[in-house]
Structures are given as structure tokens and as C-alpha cells.
Amino acid sequence: MIVSQFTLYADCSSRRPGFTKAAGGAVAEPLYERCMQKCREQGFTVEHGVFGADMQVTSTNDGPVTLLLDTDTL
Secondary structure, eight states: OBOOOGGGSOBOSSSSOBOTTSOOHHHHHHHHHHHHHHHHHTTOOOOBOOTTOOOOOOOOOOSOOOOOOOOTTO
């Protein structure tokens, strides 16, 4: 499943995450569509959300989770 989520690009350098550097819809939506198309070209069945919609997604993970926080101050 591919779901667009601007919160994946968050600036966590202060007490509150900021999302001002995330791409706007005019840039992000074609990237979202391209990502889905590339996955289909590789033979994957792609289920997807609706770009820009407020969606409730439930996920059950079986394994570890890795979070990458990228900063110039480290």
C-alpha cells in the first residue's frame, strides 16, 4: 500500500516538528503517481490512498521499525 504522507519529511530540530520543507501538492502528487507507476512496472500490485485526503490507516508490523532522523547538527 502506498499512502502519501507529508509528515514523513519533518524538521525535528525544535520542540515541534515542522513541515515547511515538504513538497507542495503540485510537486508531490506527480512524484506520488510516479512512485506507484514504478512499483507497478516492477510487477507489484499497488493499493493506494487518495493524495491529499485525510485517511485513517491501520497497520500491523511484524518486525523492527527503523526511524531515520537526518540533521546537519549531528
